[in-house]
Amino acid sequence: MKIAVYGQKFVANNISYLNQFIGYASSHSIEIHIEKSFLHILSSFKEFKNLDFPVFSHYKELTKDFSLMFTFGGDGTILSAITLIRDSGIPIVGVNTGNLGFLATFNKDVFIKKIDQIFNKKFLLIPRSLLSLKTSIMDHHQFFNFALNEIVIIRKETVSMITIDAYIDNEFLTSYWADGLIISTPTGSTGYSLSCGGPIISPDNNNFVLTPISPHNLFSRPLIISDHKKVHLKIHSRVKSYSLSMDTRLTSLNKDNELYIQKAPFYIYMIQERKNTYYKTLREKLLWGMDKRN
Known part of the structure; x- marks a missing residue:
């Protein structure tokens, strides 16, 4: 062995x-x-x-x-x-x-x-x-693009909120006006998402959860979706970039860089x-x- x-x-x-x-x-x-x-x-x-x-x-x-x-x-x-x-x-x-x-x-x-x-x-x-991530602008310096817990988009170098346009299977869902957005697996539902008011999901469920971080819209609430769905995000900010974290790994992306998130194949x-x-x-x-x- x-x-x-x-x-x-x-x-x-x-x-x-x-x-x-x-x-x-x-x-x-x-x-x-x-x-x-x-x-x-x-x-x-x-x-x-x-x-x-x-x-x-x-x-x-x-x-x-x-x-x-x-x-x-x-x-x-x-x-x-x-x-x-x-x-x-x-x-x-x-x-x-x-x-x-x-x-x-x-x-x-x-x-x-x-x-x-x-x-x-x-x-x-x-x-x-796990979650799998692809970006609209390829970056050769990007890290391992899978996450066991969560993918987090969060404002960077500004105190102003960012706007995140979210699409589920190419259908427009909403525009999150917030400090950021968490896309979490059931495993990650007891992590950052939970501290932002997200639900606990047992790991045998085939779901993901979208949890806004400090949203300004009072009606913005965490949303549970099937993990067969594909999530597309467009980010709008007053500055040129935003922060992206995948579990313990952190980087920054240009605000023109759109995100495509779905269930990993393993x-x-x-x-x-x-x-x-x-x-x-x-x-x-x-x-x-x-x-x-x-």
């Missing part, structure tokens, strides 16, 4: 967990490949000074013979990892060493106890849909403990129903 390991930072409190993980993999003849920058971070700790594992730094190196990718961090680490996984179909085991851990559902203590079951594939494999697969369901995560992570009267 061959596995990939990815992280963006590491703290001394997690040394014992990673040591146990590496020890288990070595004793079971599991081939570990560590992302190059993460290996450099680990090498700064004396316990990992002599780590000698193959490295990867590009998505083309993650071939389909990898069985799993283990991410050590939080949800942001997973969002960053998908730029390497892409359409390879490699399932992600998210080990939560961060804070919220909505996607990274394996607590580091539970992860060590369940490691044998993980490698024996006794957990659920959950597909997560899924990201998450490993999930059978008892650690989506609704259980809602209760625990978002404190759903945590009222003294309950």
Whole structure:
């Protein structure tokens, strides 16, 4: 078996967990490949000074013979990892060493106890849909154009609102007069969209949600649409450019650059403990129903 390991930072409190993980993999003849920058971070700790594992730094190196990718961090680490996984179909085991851990559902203590079951594939494999982006003006410096959580258009270098003309399957929907607009997947519905008043959508739904950011129109409300629909956006601003974010990646585009958004042709697969369901995560992570009267 061959596995990939990815992280963006590491703290001394997690040394014992990673040591146990590496020890288990070595004793079971599991081939570990560590992302190059993460290996450099680990090498700064004396316990990992002599780590000698193959490295990867590009998505083309993650071939389909990898069985799993283990991410050590939080949800942001997973969002960053998908730029390497892409359409390879490699399932992600998210080990939560961060804070919220909505996607990274394996607590580091539970992860060590369940490691044998993980490698024996006794957990659920959950597909997560993504958004795909194309622009009317091609930019050779654009980043990976898929998003697991959301695509966000937001004003830049101005305190004035921007206007976003939205079309669904070529039919005009409305003009959002706002600070910006969020197009979210069900996975991202518990992120930025939620903080802007958007609905929570369970990941087994085939929907996207359009959530305006601080709209000036009182009747502008979040809109849930089928993920079979195609979204076309035209942006009007007093300045030359606007900001575009896709999960953790941020860039700026000329206001003449129109956006075409639809469902991606592939899924990201998450490993999930059978008892650690989506609704259980809602209760625990978002404190759903945590009222003294309950």
